[in-house]
Every structure is written in structure tokens, then in C-alpha cells.
Amino acid sequence: MPKQINLIINGKGGVGKSFFAVNLVQYLKDCGVVHCAIDSDHENSTLKRFHPEAEFINLEHRREIDRVFTAAETCDLLIVDCRAASTDLFVDFFEEVGLAEVLHSLDARLTVVCPINHEADSVEQLRILSEALHDACGWVVVKNEAHSDTFKIYDGSRTRRQVVDVLQAREIAMPRMYDWLVTALNEHNATVTSALTHPAFNLLDRQRLKSWQSRFYRQLYRAADLLLNNPYLAERFVA
16 A cells, blocks of 8 residues: 555634644554654644654654655655645645656655634635645645534635636545633643543533534545555544
8 A cells, every 4th residue: 555644734813724634543553553643833732732752843844754755765644734824835846856756756645634614714825735736645634613503605716616627626624622622732732532531521511522423434434545545544533
């Protein structure tokens, strides 16, 4: 099976990149799927805070992006949480090194996972990425329902028609989690899985978290063929 690199990216901040990455990595752990996780947010390092074993790359240094692909030489499944304002860095890097040739040499596939919200800026970042990378990679668009379950700007955009109709992007949703639960998870540096047995969370909140996780995992299943390097692992995405 080819290696799989998942790049979770949107140049706009606050669209849910790290929240998605943290929960995707936790699911891989829950299922015992071998993977490597990389955090690139030098300000918050959310992924590494919840998953301390994750590696860190500092995008302020140009050659640090190289480590994404050197990691792929020894790991078959790679999750990269890209910090805000990193779109141009990665697009320029891919052009510089010749993305298609690098992926071919690694026997790897790249999937761009782009969380978007109800705001135009998040859709604009998807447009920039899709026009730059086009069919050099697979596409997963994550509709982040944290602030709204209506995506009028995205749904009516030319960008959506391009990524869905032409690039065959898969669209999935990231369900909204109650603000007090998000706050509590951050206060205790707890993933949803660890919170299910954490004494700081009462019975009803544990049930809410369990329900959220089940819905999220069912969404992941819809894109499992684009997120995993082994198609037989896709069945594990059924919660």
C-alpha cells in the first residue's frame, strides 16, 4: 500500500485545524493504527499538548518542512497539523521540490484536509490551495459546525464546484461540541477518549462527549479511503 500523508491546512486561523487533528490522532490511537503526528504551530502547539509524542516542526525555518517528507520515509501514515498563515509556505515548498516527483519517489499519496467555516476567508484559502495543487493530491473538506451548521458562502461558491465536481473532494462534517466541554478538555489537557474516564467530567458530560465522538468517527469513515493508507483499516472508522 502507498504511504499516506494527511496535511490539515487552512491559512485562516480558528477554523478547527488543530481540533480536527487532535481527534483524528486520538482515533488512530484508539484503533491501534500506527502513525506519526507532526505539529507546526509554534504559538499554541495544540496537537503536541494533547499528544506529547507528536513531533514539532518550526515553519519559521524553511527547511523544517523537509522533515514532513523525511518522516514519511519511515512512517506509512502521517498526520500534519499546519499552523495558520502557512498556505503560501507549503504551496511554495511543493513547487520548489516538485511535489509529484517527491510523492512518486516515496510511493506516497497526499491528502489535503481543509477545515472551513461559515466565513468567506476560510473558503478563499481553499480556493488558493485547490488552484495551486489541483489534482496532485486528494481532497477532504471538513465543514466545522462549531459556530454554525450553515455554510451558505461555501455551498454557493465556485470553489466548491471546483473541488467537489472536478477534484472529487470528499465533504465531511465536524459536529459542534458545547463550549463548556471544549473548555474543560483544554483545562485538563484531556482528549475526548481520556475524558470518558476522567473524574473531572460528570456522567452526563461523559455521555455528551461519547455521543460527539461517535458522530465524529462516523464522519471520518466517509473519508477513510482518503485518510488511511490501508483500505482494510477503513472499517474501524465505524463507531
